[in-house]
Amino acid sequence: MFPVRAPIVPKYGMIVHPPRRKVQVNNPPLPPLNPMITIPITKPVKSARVPKMKEKLPEQIIFTGRINPLEALSKYPFLLTDREHSEILHYDDIYYIRLAPPHNTPQPKSTPNYFHFVPNDHIAYRYQQLEVLGKGSFGTVIKCLDHKTKELVAIKFLRDTKKVHDEILFENKIISRLQDGENSSTSGIIRYIESFSFREFFCIVMELLWKDTYTVLEARHFVGYSKNIIKMVAYQSAKALDFMHKHNIVHCDIKPENIMFITEQKKNIKIIDFGCSCFSGEIMFTYIQSRFYRAPEVVLGIEYDREIDIWSLGCVLCELVTGRPLFDADTQIDLLAMIIETIGEPPKSMLDRGSYTKKFFDGRNLKIQYNKDVRIPGPPKSRSLEAELNVSDAQFIDLILGCLKWEPSERYTAEELMNHPFLADYRSGL
Incomplete structure (x- = not known):
């Protein structure tokens, strides 16, 4: 099922090797032998000064799968810490403890x-x-x-x-x-x-899944994926988002690290990590999404919904093509500047709704403090998406631009993404 091998475990449990114990025995010196006395051959008699040896543990101890806590305490007390002697009684079934006594285990x-x-x-x-x-x-x-x-x-x-x-x-x-x-x-x-x-x-x-799309991209020295893999990730991610959104769930943290290949063959993906998710219409956090994939309504302090996942997916697909983030901004104002360079100025109606608009805009102009450490932004739409992605496929560009709209209501839905012409041949092969 997975490209990694499972550790070898006997069919009915595990084999535990107890530690070898050194026991020093101090025997008293033997008296000189008298040749005139015959000593009968009998079993040796231990001196009272010789410490009694504890019963030696068997060389192999078989842990036979499911046992109850009392049996574990009786047969394998040496595998338990002091705390576990009482803790184990709260469990109905015991399937595994450890491979060695706990004094050999790092604390x-x-x-x-x-x-x-x-x-x-x-x-x-x-x-x-x-x-x-x-x-x-x-x-x-x-x-x-x-x-x-x-x-x-x-x-x-x-x-x-x-x-x-x-x-x-x-x-x-x-x-x-x-x-x-x-x-x-x-x-x-x-x-x-x-x-x-x-x-x-x-x-x-x-x-257990294989690896996330960022980790694999990093291993490829940030060389982008093939067109076939891009189509697979686009379609299957849109399908996963469609499933979530129809259950009124917003993921809120779509990024390459949260899209995982199921196996090394990279034929299928799954979406992971719902730690930032919320129900549609029930906003829990105002500061969400990783900056590179953050939708503009989140930056501006406008009430957000499932459309933020579509924005993030558009950003992710661009990164999987080029190997680098489309909006690799250092700050939120730099992020807004890069968005304006790419898709133009935000509509006034959107700025009017933003509770943080005045933090970033003076009227229609960004509040950028120019110094040697600040990147000077270009004019609106001066950043060609085709040039940034080094892609001439008009259908792919249309798909991305349909994700990256200022107004959330103008973006593609997840279902519309699944039915986009760019993914037609992938759909036909399903």
């Missing part, structure tokens, strides 16, 4: 906001930690082996504090909504398996 460091990764340690006595897949402000994602299903999965760990508890529950609500109903399995949305709390973290178990 967690003080990392209050991130889950501490320990290779081969357990998560909730079921998942085996294998590799860190990603780490950021959202938390940590770790590749794990599910010892119940024998499948590789990705687990997202979110620090469950009072400050973010409601946000975590809301993300879980969004995820649950996207897994319900018809076509959820073919929606282009990452499949969520389960969620639970483990110690101080909220854990979301997801299917």
Whole structure:
């Protein structure tokens, strides 16, 4: 299913090798032998001064899949920490603990906001930690082996504090909504398996995908993708957005890192990470989207909706063609300047609606403080999209310009993108 190999695990569990223990035995010196005395051959008698050896652990210990907590405590106490001797009783089924006694396992460091990764340690006595897949402000994602299903999965760990508890529950609500109903399995949305709390973290178990489009682009030294892959990403991303939008969900963070190839063959993608998502008409955050992909209504402080995802997708497709962001702005005012250079000035009606308009505009002019560190913007529409993308395909340019409209209501919908002429041959091959 995936290009990575799963670790070799016996059919019915794991093999644990206990550590070798050195026991020093101090025997008393033997008295000189008297040749006239015959000593009968009997079993040796241990001196009272010889310490009793503990029963040696067997060379191989077989962990036979699912067991109950009491059996784990009875048979494998050496695999548990002091804390786990009581913690394990809160679990009904035990599928995995670890590969070695915990005194051979690195102890967690003080990392209050991130889950501490320990290779081969357990998560909730079921998942085996294998590799860190990603780490950021959202938390940590770790590749794990599910010892119940024998499948590789990705687990997202979110620090469950009072400050973010409601946000975590809301993300879980969004995820649950996207897994319900018809076509959820073919929606282009990452499949969520389960969620639970483990110690101080909220854990979301997801299917394991290959790599995101940015990571692969970076590995290609930022050489853009082929036209066929661009069409696949465009169509399948639009299909995923159409599914979300029809469920009244706005993703709010479409970017190359959140579009993942399912396998190394790069035939299909899925959309991930709903930590910034919201329901249509229920704005939760005013500062959203990564700057390179931020829609102008967000910058200007205008109420936003699903159209911001369409703007972001247009920016992403340009980056996947050239290998660099279309609007690689350092600041929000620089972002507005680059947008004006590309698609012209914003309509007055839009500026009038913006609660942040006066922060960036003096009448119709941008408030740019010119100095040696500030890029001097060109006139409106002085930046040719065809030249920037080095693309002469009129249909592709039309698709991008249909995403990059100042007025949200004038942009393509996700469904219109799916039916765009640029994607006609891709649709016919489905």
